[in-house]
Amino acid sequence: MARPHPHHFAYLMLPQLVWRRPGAVRRELSDPLLARELLLYMWDKAAESLPPRERVAPRGLHLSWHQVAGRATALLQLPPPQATGEAHLAAIVYEQAEADPDDHSRIPDDDEEAEDDDLPPDEVLPRYFLLEATLGRSPEEAGTPTMLGELRGEHHRRHAPGPPAGRPDTAGRFLQALADLLGPLPDSVPFMRVVRG
Template sequence: MARPHPYHFAYTMLPQLVWRRPAAVRRELNDPLLARELLLYIWDKAAESLPPRERVAPRGLHLSWHTVAGRATALLQLPAPQATGEAHLAAIVYEHADDPDDQSRIPDDDEPDEDDPVLADEALPRYFLLEATLGRSPDEAGTPTMLGELRGEHHRHHAPGPPAGRPDTTGRFLQALADLLGPLPTEVPYMRIVRG
């Protein structure tokens, strides 16, 4: 059974914050000092209501930035899972590789405009996890994983992930995300029809 502290951090607290304030969180995660402070704050908040014996040290919590299939991606190395249902890695994938200071796509209040479903969908990053799972890794050393995605209240398993506990796990996870996401759609040129 998953430990409540790391589970609450990776499956509830972090994704809710990322979706509630997408532009602000992206800016904070781009600054190493602010990112560390933010992640440790969320880690502590995730254990706030837990008894001391159920709290887990943030050992191994680490953030790095990558480009995955043309998309800016914040990759979080999480404390090592101890049970099925915990996550090894979390990836926050921004569909637009724009500068995080560019607010042209996101309203000033950091909230997507609910009246504009296209803007609301574009403004929200996607949130993926490399989840610990039961079973055996086929023909490979390492522990079995699943590539999962949280989207609102939905939790979807896409496919088996790369075995965890190997030196190439992170790279293979990022490659699995790139394969899943595919290339960025090309911009459709704006057309104006003039009738004469």
């Protein structure tokens, strides 16, 4: 049975925050000091209503940034899981490049509110993936079995078995599995050639 503290953090609080304030959270996670502060705050918040014996130390909680199939991805190492329903890793995948703060080419409409955390109409919410602990065994390799899962709103989808956890290459193989799943970014500007006959 999953421990409530790490489950609440990885499956509820963090994804909800990422989707509610995508631009602000991305900026905060991009700054190492702010990222640490935000993650520890969220970790403590996830245990707020739990009795002290059910609280888990944030040992192992670590954030790093990567490019996955051309997408900026925040990879979060979580405290080691002890049961199914907990996760080894979480990945926040941003489909779009960070907006340039000096770019003032887009003029807001009169009825648009100028609020920092609102999504522009064409911005896509980040995707949230987990490398989840599962039951069973990894027949071919050493390590504990995992599943590549994705949360989207209230939906939880399990895509495929993930790389075995507890190995030095687990994080890299998780990122490669995400790259394979996501595929290349679609070209932003189609190439057109005019041929005259």
